[in-house]
Amino acid sequence: MTVSERDDGTPWRNFYGRRHGKTLRKGQKELLTTRLAELAPKGVGWEENPDRNPIDLKALFPGAREIWLEIGFGGGEHMLAMAAAHPGIGIIGCEVYINGVAMLLSGIERAGVHNLMIHPGDARELMDVMSGESVTQVFLLYPDPWPKKRHHKRRFVNPENLDQLVRIMAPGAALRIATDIGDYARHVIEALSRDRRFVWLADRPADWRAPWEGWPGTRYEAKAVREGRKGHYLSFRRV
Numbered sequence: 001m002t003v004s005e006r007d008d009g010t011p012w013r014n015f016y017g018r019r020h021g022k023t024l025r026k027g028q029k030e031l032l033t034t035r036l037a038e039l040a041p042k043g044v045g046w047e048e049n050p051d052r053n054p055i056d057l058k059a060l061f062p063g064a065r066e067i068w069l070e071i072g073f074g075g076g077e078h079m080l081a082m083a084a085a086h087p088g089i090g091i092i093g094c095e096v097y098i099n100g101v102a103m104l105l106s107g108i109e110r111a112g113v114h115n116l117m118i119h120p121g122d123a124r125e126l127m128d129v130m131s132g133e134s135v136t137q138v139f140l141l142y143p144d145p146w147p148k149k150r151h152h153k154r155r156f157v158n159p160e161n162l163d164q165l166v167r168i169m170a171p172g173a174a175l176r177i178a179t180d181i182g183d184y185a186r187h188v189i190e191a192l193s194r195d196r197r198f199v200w201l202a203d204r205p206a207d208w209r210a211p212w213e214g215w216p217g218t219r220y221e222a223k224a225v226r227e228g229r230k231g232h233y234l235s236f237r238r239v
């Protein structure tokens, strides 16, 4: 895993996206201190788990049939809709953008769902400490596109993250990736088609041009559509 060290020896990973946006409202700040403490799994950060021991995800969702993971949930609209539609599933989501985390926390209060957990940070940190074969579905929806060629290595779909996904996904688990950027869709299809650990579940163009059944959409997708771009909906299965 590509982890560097700071001068004081603490581990550090490059992250290029935004962590903060507009000033948070008082109510959002409160949720980030009170409610987030209840919903964030312990033992993910390096300080509290320097040996990177696996955390017990099942214990976080007592009674859940399965556990799903959403990477980069943005404002959390998709996670909330999935949690409401599938109350028997535990869903854990990661997001580094703290304003997005605050938005999801407000949504959870309004919707009254009880099957969500949030890692307010880098998905790579969470994947490090997830046990093998622990999730049956992973969502990566509109990942940051990094369109410039010299930035392609920043894309979430890269060999290191694919290895981690393969490790944490149970055999037969589903991986859903949506993107509005044709070049990112090609990047994903190329990377996963050469990887024998995944199968692309598309027989004809309609399979990736149409959203998944019951698809609630996402905030980023709505913006892309307003700007005239279309989604590509790519479904893979972990062999």
Ligand SMILES: C[S@@+](CC[C@H](N)C(=O)[O-])C[C@H]1O[C@@H](n2cnc3c(N)ncnc32)[C@H](O)[C@@H]1O
Residues within 6 Å of the ligand: 017, 018, 071, 072, 073, 074, 075, 094, 095, 096, 097, 100, 121, 122, 123, 124, 141, 142, 143, 144, 145, 156, 218, 219, 220, 221
């Ligand atoms: C283009 S936005 C899409 C957000 C949301 N999925 C949607 O469709 O509205 C990509 C999101 O991924 C988050 N992100 C990027 N890399 C991440 C990482 N390594 N771990 C967690 N979140 C990440 C970004 O902060 C950003 O909010």
